[in-house]
Amino acid sequence: MAHSGEFGLINKLTSSLIKSKYVIVGVGDDCAVIKSSGSRYILATVDAQVMGVHFLPGTPPERIGRKAAAVSISDIAAMGGTPKHCLVSLFLPKNISDAYVEDVYRGITRECKTYSVGIVGGNITRAPQFAIDIALLGEASPKNILLRSGAEAGDKVLVTGSLGNAAAGLRLLQAPRAAISGAIRDFLVAKQTSPTPRISESAAIACARKATSMIDISDGLAQDMLHIAEQSKVGVILHEKRFPISRELKVFCKSMRKNPSVFALAGGEDYELLFTVPPERADSLASRIKRKTGTEVTEIGEITKKEKGNWLILNNGRKMRLKPSGWDHLKI
Amino acid sequence: MAHSGEFGLINKLTSSLIKSKYVIVGVGDDCAVIKSSGSRYILATVDAQVMGVHFLPGTPPERIGRKAAAVSISDIAAMGGTPKHCLVSLFLPKNISDAYVEDVYRGITRECKTYSVGIVGGNITRAPQFAIDIALLGEASPKNILLRSGAEAGDKVLVTGSLGNAAAGLRLLQAPRAAISGAIRDFLVAKQTSPTPRISESAAIACARKATSMIDISDGLAQDMLHIAEQSKVGVILHEKRFPISRELKVFCKSMRKNPSVFALAGGEDYELLFTVPPERADSLASRIKRKTGTEVTEIGEITKKEKGNWLILNNGRKMRLKPSGWDHLKI
Structure with missing residues (x-):
């Protein structure tokens, strides 16, 4: 042209x-x-x-x-x-x-x-x-450098910040009349339209040289966790009860009769960092990141051998296969 | 997504x-x-x-x-x-x-x-x-590295290959019924759809360390020559009679009653290299490229001081301002 x-x-x-x-x-x-x-x-x-x-x-x-x-x-x-x-x-x-x-x-x-x-x-x-x-x-x-392929059985699975906010923000943009109040709406919409790349958190994780793999959550926790599992040739267990859910997403979900875990698992565009760390180093790395950046880090699961498969332990104790999509039917 | x-x-x-x-x-x-x-x-x-x-x-x-x-x-x-x-x-x-x-x-x-x-x-x-x-x-x-900004007054202006073929090929694709025979049509259409990046010619030019500036012709000779003139803060004189026009473009233009120079000046997408060389080194560099790559190199003009402006000497001896576009009215 x-x-x-x-x-x-x-x-x-x-x-x-x-x-x-x-x-x-x-x-x-x-x-x-x-x-x-x-x-x-x-x-x-x-x-x-x-x-x-x-x-x-x-x-x-x-x-x-x-x-x-x-x-x-x-x-x-x-x-x-x-x-x-x-x-x-x-x-x-x-x-x-x-x-x-x-x-x-x-x-x-x-x-x-x-x-x-x-x-x-x-x-x-x-x-x-x-x-x-x-x-x-x-x-x-x-x-x-942290690849998707370095996770090992026994590693803990950690994530920065909270999950599902960006997807809830997208719902609000698509349904502007939803009865969600100003501050909650602003927070969730901002998470959708103005994501923060986790550069300082990444630097804190990389410089510590303790993590074994990392990915940013662009497609949702489930899909991106499975990228690590597949490329590292390992299995994984995630615990729904440990998912970091913001107060704002909880209020939104209560009002909309939705399950916040669905937003966390399948929502996407959170751009939080999902990474794995040997168990004896997980706590100290999480503290280091919090100290250096102010960002909360949550342990949400553990890496297993590949033959154990990929699982989600639900709040009610039941196990479900971790799959890339199709979480919409998950009950509140 | x-x-x-x-x-x-x-x-x-x-x-x-x-x-x-x-x-x-x-x-x-x-x-x-x-x-x-x-x-x-x-x-x-x-x-x-x-x-x-x-x-x-x-x-x-x-x-x-x-x-x-x-x-x-x-x-x-x-x-x-x-x-x-x-x-x-x-x-x-x-x-x-x-x-x-x-x-x-x-x-x-x-x-x-x-x-x-x-x-x-x-x-x-x-x-x-x-x-x-x-x-x-x-x-x-x-x-x-050869930038657009290194041309100096006195330098010769050289170009690889021939000009205007790709634009004629585009015309043929847009008017498939034009009465242009098989081999001519194939040649011109191939120049439009399958351009050859001049990587070996570029290497021959760069390694010789004689050229002062270079650009690839994507927007047409006029526009791209003016990019060099502007960024080198110089003027330029191009000679229409020296434009390298392929036999195929000549046949096409004769049949279509067009001026091949218009295709060369304004056509674009030839992806030939346009470069400048101090006058005493122009001939030897042109020979070197021809020897190393088999590609013809033609001297089509010279760089002047900026205040002299940018000019095209037409076949009839008249001078026209070299402008980025608007060559369609140039008579055959």
Whole structure:
């Protein structure tokens, strides 16, 4: 694509970008040129947000931008890395205004700035639907990298923060007349539209070198736990009664006659960190994270041998197979 | 997005990928993990191809994939670098078949293999229109990198291959009944649907360390020449009579009563390399490229001081301002 407006818009969007000392060439040439810091490994990830799929048309554009950056930054957090540079690919329908795109881009820029990420390049193309695709580069010391594949039988399963809030927020956006009061609604909707990538928590976990595997919860606890189980070739037991559920989600669920565990298991988009730790180190790591970041960490289960399978122990003591989806029928 | 089909499709697409020794973790975790090769700089670029914008619905899916990879690889060529690793982001409408997506992905994989590029990650999302966004990482020795900003007054302007073929190919795809015979049509359409990134030519240019600036021609000679002029803060004179026009484009233009220069100036998507060289080194560099790669190189103009402006000397001896677009009225 090359229309006369493209380069003008690129100039408007990128004029205030700041280049770090590791960026030799930023936006404006055929490629960005980056100096790598030698002994560290490069992390690379890409994530897209599409209008109508990942966000509703009425979402404030700056929030759309912030979230698009946040979900990629969360992928770097999930590996124990430091996010560094990103490329922003924009898909713009004909009727979109420059002002709207500038607001989205400001959101991306601000979220990136919060985590010291520089925008080093990108692309603009026409498309029927507005979308943002962000490719993010990060770095990590080889010994600090946490994969999905390192969990071992006996490890404890830990999770940061609380689960299910983002999915409840999405329900509220879809049903704006639900009888949920201001503060509760604001909290849950903010968890949906403005997720916080757990970069400091990730750094605390990675630097301690005690965890054996890690993932960020984007698809829901059940699905993402099964990613770790599958890639680590282990089984898992989760305990419903230990799920960290916020006061706000409890109020929401009571009012809506829903089971908070369903939101935790299948909701997705919480962007909390799910990780495994040898049992004798679990408590000290959880305390360390709380001390360093203020974020609560909860032990919600344990890793078993693969042949034991994947299980959820319900509040009533019954066992259910842990499956990626289909939790809607779980009784309150 | 997380539907049950997503992970199955990802497995199908990525099961045969090969990992280079610099890739510690490829597809399947939150990020790819790459070992950088120390003293070289990292190049990073992203480019999108959208159904209906960059390719027509009837285009064979494997060609769509090849071209999506080729245009990003061409951006690395434009800097004098070596392409290394890519992340493939797919936007899939509901009605698209797995078989179609697999064909596209096979095209991406094959094009990448041709240039020793490994696919290290990606993303799949629902979207109303099919699109591919490829983020590509490459490497270059710091001294070999060629920016758009290094041209100096007195330099000669050189270009690889011939210009305007891809745009003529697009016209033929849009007007399939045009009275252009088989071989000519096939040549021009192939230039449109199957561009060749000039990686070996780029290596020959970069290693010689004689060129002062470079860009790949994606938007047309006029627009891309002006990118170099603007970023190098220089003026330029191009000579229409020296434009390298293929025999096939000449036949096409004669039959269609068009001026081949319009296709060269404004057509775009040729992905040839446009570069500048100090005058005393231009001939030897052109010969070297021809000797090493078999590709013709043509001197089409010279760089001047900025205050002289940007000009095109027409075949009839008249001067016209070189402008980014609006060449359609240029007489045959």
